[in-house]
Amino acid sequence: MMFKAHLRAGVAAICIASLCAPVGVAKPAASPEALQQQGPLDIRVAQAKDISRIEFRWAGGARVTSRRDGQTLTLRFSRYAKPDMTRLRVDPPRWLKAGQDAKVGGALQITLTLEEGADAKVGEADGATFVNIFSAKSAETQPVPAAPQTAQAAAQPAGPPKPMVPPPHPDAVPAGGVVKMTAEMANGHVLLRFPWKSPLGAAVFRRGGAIWVVFDSAARLDLSGAPHGFRQVGEMRAVQGADYSAVRIDAPPDINAAAIAEGGTWTVVLASGPTQGAEQVKIGRNQASPAAGLTVTMAGSTKAVWVDDPVVGDKIGVVTALSPAKGVPGRREFVDLALLDSAQGLAVEPSREDIAIATDGDIVDIGRPNGLSLSPQAVLARSGQGGQTAEQLAAPQPASLPGLVEYNEWSKLGSDGFVGRYDALQRAAANEVASGQGGQAPETKARMALARFLIGSQLAFEAIGVLDMTGKANQSLLGDPEFRALRGAAKAMAGRYKEAQADLSTPSIADDPASSLWRGYVAQKLGENADARAAFASGAAALFQFDPLWRARFARADAEAALALGQLPVAEVAVDDALRSTGLDPDEELATRLVQARLFEAQGQKARALRVYQAISAARMDYLAAPAQLHATQIRFDTGQITPIQAANSLDGLRYRWRGDATELDTIRELGQIYISLGRYREALEALRSAGQRLPDLPQAVQLQDDLRNAFRTLFLDGQADGLQPIQALALFYDFKELTPVGADGDQMVRRLARRLVDVDLLSQAADLLKYQAEHRLDGVPRAEVATDLATIQLMNRQPEAAIEALNSSRSTLLPTALTAQRRLIEARAWLGLGQYDHALEILENDKAPDADSIRAEVDWKKHDWAGASALFERRLGDRWKNPAPLNPDEEAALLRAGVALSLAGDEAGLTRLRTRYQGYVNGSHAPDALRVALSGLNGAQLTGSDFTKAAAENDSFASWVQSMKQRFRDSSNQASAATPPRG
Numbered sequence: 001m002m003f004k005a006h007l008r009a010g011v012a013a014i015c016i017a018s019l020c021a022p023v024g025v026a027k028p029a030a031s032p033e034a035l036q037q038q039g040p041l042d043i044r045v046a047q048a049k050d051i052s053r054i055e056f057r058w059a060g061g062a063r064v065t066s067r068r069d070g071q072t073l074t075l076r077f078s079r080y081a082k083p084d085m086t087r088l089r090v091d092p093p094r095w096l097k098a099g100q101d102a103k104v105g106g107a108l109q110i111t112l113t114l115e116e117g118a119d120a121k122v123g124e125a126d127g128a129t130f131v132n133i134f135s136a137k138s139a140e141t142q143p144v145p146a147a148p149q150t151a152q153a154a155a156q157p158a159g160p161p162k163p164m165v166p167p168p169h170p171d172a173v174p175a176g177g178v179v180k181m182t183a184e185m186a187n188g189h190v191l192l193r194f195p196w197k198s199p200l201g202a203a204v205f206r207r208g209g210a211i212w213v214v215f216d217s218a219a220r221l222d223l224s225g226a227p228h229g230f231r232q233v234g235e236m237r238a239v240q241g242a243d244y245s246a247v248r249i250d251a252p253p254d255i256n257a258a259a260i261a262e263g264g265t266w267t268v269v270l271a272s273g274p275t276q277g278a279e280q281v282k283i284g285r286n287q288a289s290p291a292a293g294l295t296v297t298m299a300g301s302t303k304a305v306w307v308d309d310p311v312v313g314d315k316i317g318v319v320t321a322l323s324p325a326k327g328v329p330g331r332r333e334f335v336d337l338a339l340l341d342s343a344q345g346l347a348v349e350p351s352r353e354d355i356a357i358a359t360d361g362d363i364v365d366i367g368r369p370n371g372l373s374l375s376p377q378a379v380l381a382r383s384g385q386g387g388q389t390a391e392q393l394a395a396p397q398p399a400s401l402p403g404l405v406e407y408n409e410w411s412k413l414g415s416d417g418f419v420g421r422y423d424a425l426q427r428a429a430a431n432e433v434a435s436g437q438g439g440q441a442p443e444t445k446a447r448m449a450l451a452r453f454l455i456g457s458q459l460a461f462e463a464i465g466v467l468d469m470t471g472k473a474n475q476s477l478l479g480d481p482e483f484r485a486l487r488g489a490a491k492a493m494a495g496r497y498k499e500a501q502a503d504l505s506t507p508s509i510a511d512d513p514a515s516s517l518w519r520g521y522v523a524q525k526l527g528e529n530a531d532a533r534a535a536f537a538s539g540a541a542a543l544f545q546f547d548p549l550w551r552a553r554f555a556r557a558d559a560e561a562a563l564a565l566g567q568l569p570v571a572e573v574a575v576d577d578a579l580r581s582t583g584l585d586p587d588e589e590l591a592t593r594l595v596q597a598r599l600f601e602a603q604g605q606k607a608r609a610l611r612v613y614q615a616i617s618a619a620r621m622d623y624l625a626a627p628a629q630l631h632a633t634q635i636r637f638d639t640g641q642i643t644p645i646q647a648a649n650s651l652d653g654l655r656y657r658w659r660g661d662a663t664e665l666d667t668i669r670e671l672g673q674i675y676i677s678l679g680r681y682r683e684a685l686e687a688l689r690s691a692g693q694r695l696p697d698l699p700q701a702v703q704l705q706d707d708l709r710n711a712f713r714t715l716f717l718d719g720q721a722d723g724l725q726p727i728q729a730l731a732l733f734y735d736f737k738e739l740t741p742v743g744a745d746g747d748q749m750v751r752r753l754a755r756r757l758v759d760v761d762l763l764s765q766a767a768d769l770l771k772y773q774a775e776h777r778l779d780g781v782p783r784a785e786v787a788t789d790l791a792t793i794q795l796m797n798r799q800p801e802a803a804i805e806a807l808n809s810s811r812s813t814l815l816p817t818a819l820t821a822q823r824r825l826i827e828a829r830a831w832l833g834l835g836q837y838d839h840a841l842e843i844l845e846n847d848k849a850p851d852a853d854s855i856r857a858e859v860d861w862k863k864h865d866w867a868g869a870s871a872l873f874e875r876r877l878g879d880r881w882k883n884p885a886p887l888n889p890d891e892e893a894a895l896l897r898a899g900v901a902l903s904l905a906g907d908e909a910g911l912t913r914l915r916t917r918y919q920g921y922v923n924g925s926h927a928p929d930a931l932r933v934a935l936s937g938l939n940g941a942q943l944t945g946s947d948f949t950k951a952a953a954e955n956d957s958f959a960s961w962v963q964s965m966k967q968r969f970r971d972s973s974n975q976a977s978a979a980t981p982p983r984g
Contacts, residue, residue: 598631792826803826866905
């Protein structure tokens with residue numbers, strides 16, 4: 001309700017301003033007797049030595065505008081009366097060649113042709129409009145005569161006449177060239193005073209989020225006295241030009257300005273409520289020029305200057321004027337320009353680079369070399385047709401631009417209502433189809449008219465169907481600019497943005513500004529914000545030819561694109577344009593307020609943005625309330641007003657409340673991030689995956705899939721899932737294994753998880769994980785590496801056949817040397833496990849590495865070659881006896897096997913040597929009894945053969961190898977983690 005009240009109040013203010021604004025100075029009506037004496041128009045001519053004078057006296061008065069084009073002076077009066085031009089035609093006064101009259105648009109137009117070297121001045125005195133004609137050479141030396149009181153006095157002037165030459169504008173710049181601004185607060189209003197030396201012209205107007213004050217003299221404005229701490233005034237910035245001085249004042253949209261002059265001091269009043277209204281200037285069509293243009297009647301206009309806007313980066317055309325205040329109440333939009341809301345003077349926001357502004361006394365002319373794009377007079381004069389039947393109404397005609405949708409014109413119904421109008425157009429289209437059969441070239445006028453009616457009636461899907469069928473029937477239409485533009489517009493209205501983009505990108509409408517607006521709208525919806533901004537800038541000239549609804553939507557989309565690109569000043573201006581174009585539609589205003597809240601948030605005004613979000617979230621329109629609730633929740637969470645669990649609960653409910661657009665995807669993305677921060681990894685992945693591949697055309701869909709993959713990588717590659725139990729991590733991985741990336745990262749992810757499973761002896765699960773990876777996702781060297789780990793785990797799980805199969809399935813001639821050696825050892829141990837001792841020795845024939853000797857020792861042990869086994873085990877120990885540190889499990893196993901083998905080989909000398917070197921390690925070992933037995937030998941008094949079997953069983957070399965492999969897996973995993981660069 002707050003927004004509706006604000007909207008209605010704004011409209012009411014505009015209506016009141018329009019109704020109450022003065023349109024001219026009222027003149028007393030002439031009496032019937034005077035009319036009978038004078039007639040409606042009396043033309044009087046007087047001649048003196050150096051000047052000729054023509055007076056036009058109207059019964060009841062008339063307003064006049066004048067335009068000079070070379071030696072042709074055109075006068076246009078506000079009403080018509082048949083003039084008596086005999087004197088001007090038969091015997092024209094000096095310096096006048098001829099005079100002609102014409103009736104133009106119901107008003108009188110008089111054209112005076114001056115002789116070469118002649119000049120003229122137009123003015124008003126004693127209720128008459130006069131024209132003084134004189135020699136241009138003597139203009140500077142001849143005085144201006146007083147206005148004659150009667151025709152007789154005019155014919156016999158009392159003294160030498162003088163031409164009307166305005167006095168030169170006095171220099172208003174104070175001594176020193178500095179104007180020091182002062183400020184004060186009075187009755188809740190901020191008053192800014194600019195003291196100049198003498199009266200001068202000024203302009204005060206609003207553009208976007210700023211109020212401008214422009215003076216027609218160049219001086220340095222000292223703003224050191226700028227007020228601080230008042231909401232009416234933000235940052236103030238001086239802008240200096242060669243022939244003007246200006247100040248730009250940041251001010252909230254609800255702050256109004258007024259201008260008052262007292263002598264040379266201009267006072268600008270900034271108030272949050274209504275201010276004293278300035279006199280409204282008269283804006284009309286320039287009837288005197290063959291090229292279409294605008295004429296603004298503004299008393300006391302002094303200069304037209306182009307002011308640089310340092311924020312937007314363009315130029316504003318400004319016309320300054322003397323006091324009292326006069327301006328344009330409310331923004332006036334045209335195709336090529338906009339007249340800004342002004343409290344004093346005139347401000348022009350051009351959409352074209354060749355806009356020209358000229359002042360001639362009280363007349364300001366605005367135009368272009370080839371004329372402005374103004375509605376034809378026939379359109380302006382067209383009256384309503386509601387009383388006509390559907391059959392009598394003319395078919396909707398093409399707009400002036402291919403992409404322009406004339407909603408008001410195209411949706412006219414007549415007295416038969418929608419159904420009657422639709423049936424009539426559909427019958428015409430059907431008749432057209434029937435007439436096009438028999439080999440004749442099909443006409444499309446009626447079907448295009450039907451499509452225009454449907455688009456104008458906001459029936460986009462129906463219009464698409466008509467246009468598609470028409471295009472199939474007549475392929476030549478595919479090159480027609482209007483056809484492609486209308487079909488693209490209809491698809492954009494229907495939300496089929498990719499299809500719309502294809503139609504709107506055709507070369508035939510590349511230069512159409514209306515189509516550029518549709519292109520920008522579609523690009524913004526697809527997340528192509530840079531392209532959207534460029535298209536909106538290209539189509540600015542056509543923006544205000546659209547109805548207010550789509551004008552607001554285009555401006556709002558432009559604001560969203562600017563926001564996404566961080567162009568906050570541009571977004572602010574676009575939001576202001578959208579709010580001005582919204583009209584009385586509360587839904588559209590709320591949609592614009594939603595974008596405005598995002599702008600506040602981007603500007604760091606989170607508290608202000610939160611208030612707007614919370615207000616909109618209470619609306620019954622869920623398509624607006626849902627994104628408002630999302631943003632409100634994000635702000636409250638970011639500012640610590642709610643806990644992560646409260647934020648997650650709010651977003652979890654929201655994703656089921658509203659589905660089907662970008663808001664749903666944004667909600668899911670935010671919910672997933674909160675779940676990850678809470679350590680609820682499964683819920684995070686399930687939430688992110690819940691959107692699936694829906695809405696693939698939206699940029700948020702791509703971002704959501706990236707979030708899902710990044711979350712999976714973070715869990716299983718960056719170690720965030722290390723806090724889970726291995727079996728939980730495995731279950732989570734299997735449930736989302738389709739997210740495993742292809743390549744080195746995926747390989748590292750799987751191997752990392754497999755090594756965690758090996759640590760807790762989940763060997764079968766680790767093997768299954770690596771087997772899937774090797775068989776389905778890898779090739780070449782990465783596959784060989786994973787297969788080697790798989791074979792190792794199969795061996796650890798006492799499955800040598802599976803180990804050999806894994807190695808055989810990943811053989812390659814391009815493997816690194818270290819990997820080849822590792823695979824050779826694994827294969828040899830696998831053959832050892834299968835009892836194929838000769839195979840194992842043959843594989844290791846040329847391998848002199850210590851690990852190869854360990855396998856050879858195992859082979860000799862299995863074959864009961866005690867002498868060979870003892871020599872290999874003892875060689876494996878080397879000079880270990882010189883190091884007093886306790887033995888590790890692998891060394892203990894080698895010592896035990898060496899002692900047992902020497903005893904069984906009957907090598908008492910070797911056993912004595914071994915006992916002498918390692919007796920001191922027995923008590924500190926993990927299995928002292930087994931070592932004691934092994935080093936005592938068979939000749940020990942208390943030892944039997946079963947004691948040796950027990951000793952060998954207590955320290956199994958296979959268990960020692962398994963432990964060493966686990967440690968190797970652990971070390972390689974840590975090295976991979978250290979080598980992985982951080983992400984984020």
